[in-house]
Amino acid sequence: MSDTDRLVNKNIQGHDLSIHQNTCCRQSIWMIVTIILCTCLLEGYAVHYSAPVIPKLMEKDYSAQVQMSQSAIYLYSAIIFLGMAIGTIIASFFLDQIGRRTTMILSCVPHLFGWLFMVYGTNPSWLIGGRFMVGTAVGTTTTAATIYMLEVSPETSRRPLLHTLAVATMLGGAVCGGLSLVLHWRYLALIGASCSLINAIGISLQPQSPKWLILKGQPQIAAKALRQLHGQDVDVEIEIRKIEQEIEESERITWRRLRLQSLLRPFLALIAIISFVPLMGASILLLYSPLIYIKAGFDFSLKINLGICFARVLGALLAIPLINNFKRRIILIISGIGMCVGSFIFGLYFQTAASHMNIPGYQIDWLSVAGGALYSISVTFGWASVSWVLLPEILPKSLLRNLIPYLTAYSYTLFFIMSYIYIYMVNSVGSNGSFWIFSSICLIVAFTVYFILPETKDKSIEEVIESFQPTKRIAKTSTKG
Template sequence: MTSGYSAILLPQLQPEKKGPISVDPEQASWIASMAALPMATGCILGGILTEKFGRKSAHVLTCLPTLIGWLIIAFATNTSMLLVGRFVTGICTGMLGPATGVYIGETSEPKYRGFLLAGISFSVSLGLFLSHLLGTFLHWKTTALACSALPVVSLFLMLFVPESPSWLAKKGKIKKAENAFRWCRGASDSAKKELTIMLQRQNLQSQEKEKNLGEKLRELAEPEFLKPLGIIAVYIVANQWSGVNAITFYTVSIMKQTIGDGVNEYLAMLVVDVIRVLMSILACVLLRRLGRRPLAIVSGVGTTLALFTLSAFTYLVTVYPKVADESYIPLTALVAYISFISIGFVPLPWAMIGEIFPLRNRSVGSAISSFLAFTAFFSVVKTSPGMFSDLGPAGTFSIYGTVACLGTVFVAYFLPETKGRPLHEIEDEFRRTSKNVYTVTDNN
């Protein structure tokens, strides 16, 4: 809802609306990007909270400030209050970045992990749809009040779930770790085996002497950490620079530029949102049934073709204005773009953050990856108005399409397959390919 809110807020702040607050284009770009600006910093804070206090606790600690941020927006009387409220909700969103995927990855059974991690993307899509739906029919202040209910609900729900078993084991709370693991995973043979391996590894790590800062930094320079970090970093930046959040933040204005005046842009926005939600549900199913790599490649190819179609159409409109009458072409391409990017490019990087980093550096890897994601997020949201103004829709969509194409080629060569594999097997695979040494497994 934080990401989607600006799309319905900014049109209501235009001077012609004669509301209590009006903004010029420069102020509008700052209001939109102000939520994205602190998200990267929030990731660092979230990584610290996730490591020091636990994955669940990091979620709980963000609920109250998120509520305060939405209330500031709801009762704003000037642009400064809007910026403060957007900043607070943005930094809280960033703080959740490292904890969410890691918590789901550490508490879920391998065969269901992809499905559950894809729930992150589904929840984002649902939040976008709800904020756009409410904002289409309600005043922006009322919409902000509705959004403020979410952190309250979240706090209530989080009280009933345990802390991450892996984190508890890492902190030496073995009995609590065992109880939490059984609560999450039951007592099947595969679950017992994974619990035993997790505790064995934690026992070995606890016997190591306390590392100083230099040793910890050298640990982060090891290939078994840098390799997954590099893969996620490239993939997640390609994800952002494929333009999905630019379209999310400026949906209404982009609809006007791309489709023209012949289509109700608010209705088109809601149609796109519904498709995004449906595709996010489909992504959950596909991640349960298919591997990561095939889904990534299909998603990337479809996203690339849709963006180049949008680029070609908007260019032809400038040369042959009558082409603009065929508004179904850009709308179809936009729907295809949202569909393809929502089944792979959007959910996969966030899902794999919770899978591919080694346990001892999982919080750090997640924080760095989320930091890069939200930094790219901010850069896209802040620059997209200028790009659409200076390069036009054709040039902007062309750039986004090129990035999507390059990202697809990259993941086709380097993205590992993690479907159905326990986290310790994924960790061992990176260690073997990086160092070619034999490490502790369930066989020794």
């Protein structure tokens, strides 16, 4: 063989090796994405788990020797949000100390034991404690997983991946709703425990985040991780410089800085937007739909619950084209009106059914199903999705990196409060009155958002911040006049 032939063969082999390495890198990234999607599936599964369980717990389940009072049952269902709030704060401390991957792996320990408490628990304390542990683990894992995925994935893929995570979370609830039709609630918890263990094994096989490695002064290992994730052809020096620049831009949050940079008004508007979602009753159907439909007189509440789960999945899928093509305020207003109408229909059903329950042939069962489906689709494509899309459009990313865990914990805390006090609302004003209260809040919020939130789509962060200032609004008003 001539020297020319040897050179050609060497180049071909090198080219084939490069293709093989790049293919392996793409597979590595997609493996990470798959694991993160499974994490979000498990989050949706865990949150929704109590919905099909509550009707069973309200029966006297002597075979499992579990008897819970009504208030304990509602605490059992709602406490997962309190755990998620605490887990999010825990994640914010550990992410930079031990790394994103290690945080996810360690959080699988309380995740596993929390599910096992619900598998074998024989008294209310075990069940409530287990669900709280699962919530803490879910809050920690989801926060770490989202940051990890954003740091290792290509920049052009990050927004579509975030939308996919929302769909995966809703799909996890649907999986739980479907399995509840054929499995005992103890076995549902056993599936949760098994999935958390499998997830931990999958996470342990992935590389550390290059950004965390640079934070810890390990650029050589970070370069190796970058090549493993993005291929041997990646310019490691440029990527490391980008990461170092991101780290330098991350600044500590202070009220003084918020005031000096005219960020206080956008920040308070963002707090209001995040507060509206739980106040509009977004968690009520999520946690209590089978119980609500049992009170509405349905014998097949678990099947309706599954339908409501798929309505949420449909809403999450609708959110993707809507967010990409429509203005934020329009989506939020339409979503709020849809939630208002859905809640009103629910209240109307409970009011009408109670006054006509003894009239033969008077059937309006479809009304409650229509109200639940409309509400679930509306909340998922609008407020549940857009409120978090607004974060990087209202505040600078350098602030958000430190602020997001606390905003998320605040949101989860409100979800816990609203979910727990729902039983006291029903006892005070009835099911119809409770849904009419939520309907009124949704209507008020739908109109309030028009006045407190400027349009943010396709605008720079500087333009959005400027539009929050009173002088800017006065100028706009005088121009219109």
